[in-house]
Amino acid sequence: MSKAIKAEFRKFFTTRLWWGMLIAIVVAGAALAALFALLFTSDTVMRGDGMGVPTSDADLARTAFTSGIGVGYLLTLAIGVMTVGAEYRHKTITATFLAEPKRSVVMGAKTILLLVVGAMYGAASLLASVATGAAILSSRGHEPFADPEIWRTLALSLLVLGLWALIGLGVGILIPNQVAALLIAVGVAWIVEPIVGAVLPLSEIGGSIARYLPSQATNATLDIQTVGFGGPVTDQLPWWGGALVLTGYAVVMALIGTLRTVRSDIS
Amino acid sequence: MTAASAGTPSQSALGGPTPAVDPTRGRIEVRGLTKRFGRFTAVDHLDLDVVPGRITGFLGPNGAGKTTTLRMLLGLIRPTAGTATIEGRRYHDIPNPLTVVGSALEATNFHPGRSGRNHLRVLADAAGIDRRRVDEMLELVGIPAAASKRAGGYSMGMRQRLGLAGALLGDPRVIILDEPANGLDPDGIRWLRGFLRHLASEGRTLLISSHLLSEVEQTVDDVVIIANGKRVAQGTVDELRGDPTAFVRTSDPDRLASTLAGRGLSVARRDGGLRVTTNDLAMVGDLAHAADIAIHELRSEKTHLEELYFTLTDQDQYRNRNLGDAEGTGPGGPVDRELGQLPPPTGRPVERPQPPDPDGASGETGRDGTTVGDSAPTRTARQENGS
Structure with a gap:
């Protein structure tokens, strides 16, 4: 297993994907943190009483620091898709399975890779957004680390990015065409699923379902207030509930992917 | 029989200590191997034996089922029926298989953005092979200069060499190469021949597939010919050449x-x-x-082998089944009839052409002068007529 993990890590760090993604995730983290920190501390927003607008220092910090995670999880989702999608596309999966014919071992190694890489990107993203956000917030007279719970949020966002990468792993296997898999995965996660999540709470039953959607589970994990068409969602899952639901998605997707890979013919 | 084993007959008679050399060592054994994709039978009850120290050519027209067979042998495709074992084990059951079996399937199996050296390092990591070996292999196949360039820019010949380097990385006893001469220039093919011959002389087992007889005829010792997923002939090149x-x-x-x-x-x-x-x-x-x-x-x-192979490749029903619909190629169809009409080769293995010397040539008359007839069945046992 350790040999397979080592091989997976070398695979990941020997193409340009990893640093391209790293740049994207750091830039997104810094830019969005700056944007939200400036926006929510601006006079217009502070004076208004808009729904879901953070007012306390703790909420401000949380919003600014986690603003990059939304883009971050889309990127790690894409990494998850490509980790296996590229292997099928370039047929390197043949060499992979020749070196380690126990395919579940390979999939296990990929799972570990993605969790670690997700956390690594999470750390990079947070470093960028916390540095930027904290600088702006303190310059505007707000206390960036007023609430110690912010540390829990930051730690969990590392996990969140890894879990989204695992969801991507499953998608990459279920949709064999890498380009289609990428478009569908990102399209659904970025546009379709949030819209569904926003529309569902308009009905009572829908609202109870909506909080189990991946994006809302992600928000719950990070203590981010989800805002739907019906206003702020009030019955969000607790942070540990959100984390469990999201882990559930990741486990199911990675397992489905593994089962399919183990059974399929590689030609 | 070595003197040692002859000196202790009681031991071997008792079946006690295993002999020093495992009889399955370096051997490939395929029995009744069959693969169906839906209604399409890609490989049909194939039997195949490959022994160490020799180069075995695995010949057949494009689409005959060669690659599917090799992929089943390597555990990438699950057989519908039958077994394919290397040293008595399925590929899946070989611990750290790269150190036992080296293979290169298609020359396109590289990530275009990864350098050749890193491609090999990934494999070395996966098999726990010392990474110094990576540079040795790059040197051996003659592409050390290209090693740090991205594989996407490699020529076909360089890809073939990189694939070969990957196959040899684990110093395997058994080497399986799918169309290794594809894309090589004449110099490259000559180099490959010498290289493969050297590997065989070290006692390794080599199984080389090709759709071109001319490409491998001078390289291989043994030949297995398949068409439409069935074995058509197996023997040494000399036997089949006649x-x-x-x-x-x-x-x-x-x-x-x-x-x-x-x-x-x-x-x-x-x-x-x-x-x-x-x-x-x-x-x-x-x-x-x-x-x-x-x-x-x-x-x-033409030699018998050339004629046999020509018959297989020149006629419509043996052309690549993957390209068009293969209706009309029923079992026991024209394949068997055509092959039945071929003249069987006769005589013992032949030497290569001798200088034109009437006396020297007439020395050959001592041979059993079997008449090459239309139906002399001296060698038909080697031509399986399906079943």
Whole structure:
């Protein structure tokens, strides 16, 4: 297993994907943190009483620091898709399975890779957004680390990015065409699923379902207030509930992917 | 029998300690291997044996099922029926398989953005192989300069060499290569021949697939030919090649036949001419001249192996089944009839052409002068007519 993990890590760090993604995730983290920190501390927003607008220092910090995670999880989702999608596309999966014919071992190694890489990107993203956000917030007279719970949020966002990468792993296997898999995965996660999540709470039953959607589970994990068409969602899952639901998605997707890979013919 | 084992017959009789050399070592064994994709039978009850120290050519037209067979042997495709084992084990059950079996399947199996060296390092990591070996292999296959460039920019020949380097990384006893000569220039093919010969001389097992007979005929010792997923022939190249024959057309076939027969050559009538079992055209011409017989045509014929393979590749029903619909190629169809009509090769293994020396050539007359007839079944046992 350790040999397979080592091989997976070398695979990941020997193409340009990893640093391209790293740049994207750091830039997104810094830019969005700056944007939200400036926006929510601006006079217009502070004076208004808009729904879901953070007012306390703790909420401000949380919003600014986690603003990059939304883009971050889309990127790690894409990494998850490509980790296996590229292997099928370039047929390197043949060499992979020749070196380690126990395919579940390979999939296990990929799972570990993605969790670690997700956390690594999470750390990079947070470093960028916390540095930027904290600088702006303190310059505007707000206390960036007023609430110690912010540390829990930051730690969990590392996990969140890894879990989204695992969801991507499953998608990459279920949709064999890498380009289609990428478009569908990102399209659904970025546009379709949030819209569904926003529309569902308009009905009572829908609202109870909506909080189990991946994006809302992600928000719950990070203590981010989800805002739907019906206003702020009030019955969000607790942070540990959100984390469990999201882990559930990741486990199911990675397992489905593994089962399919183990059974399929590689030609 | 070595002296040691002969000296202790009781031990081996008791079946006690296992012999020093595992009898399955380096052997590939395929039995009844079958793969169906839906209604399409890609590989059909294939039997195959490959032994160490020899190069075995796995021949067949494109789409004959070669790659599917190799992929089943390597555990990438699950057989519908039958077994394919290397040293008595399925690929899946071989611990750290890269150190036992090295293979290169397609020359395109590289991530275009990863350098050749890193590609090999990934494999080395996966098999726990020292990474110094990576540079040794790059050196060995002759692409050290390209090693740090991204594989996407490699020529076909460089890809083949990189694939070969990957196959040899684990210093395997068994080497399986799918179309290794594809994309190599003539120099590269010559290099490959010498290289493969060297590997075989080290006692390794080599299984080389190809759709071109000419590409491997000079390289391999043994040949397995498949068509439409079925084995058509298996044997050594010498066996399958048969004796060389010459075709001669003349104004007086009866007299020429008796003249040639008088020199101990075996002669058969065919297509209004004579088929003579010899590779010495000069001698045939000289004999005819001496007997004052006019010759209208005199040429070497294809060897049995060439003819067999030509029949397989030249006719529609053996063309790539993957390209079009293969209706009309029913079981027991034209394949078997055509192959049945082929002349069986005769005689023992032949030496390569000798200098044209009538006396030297007539020395061959000591051979069993089996007449090459239309139905002489001397070698048909090697031609499986399906079933």
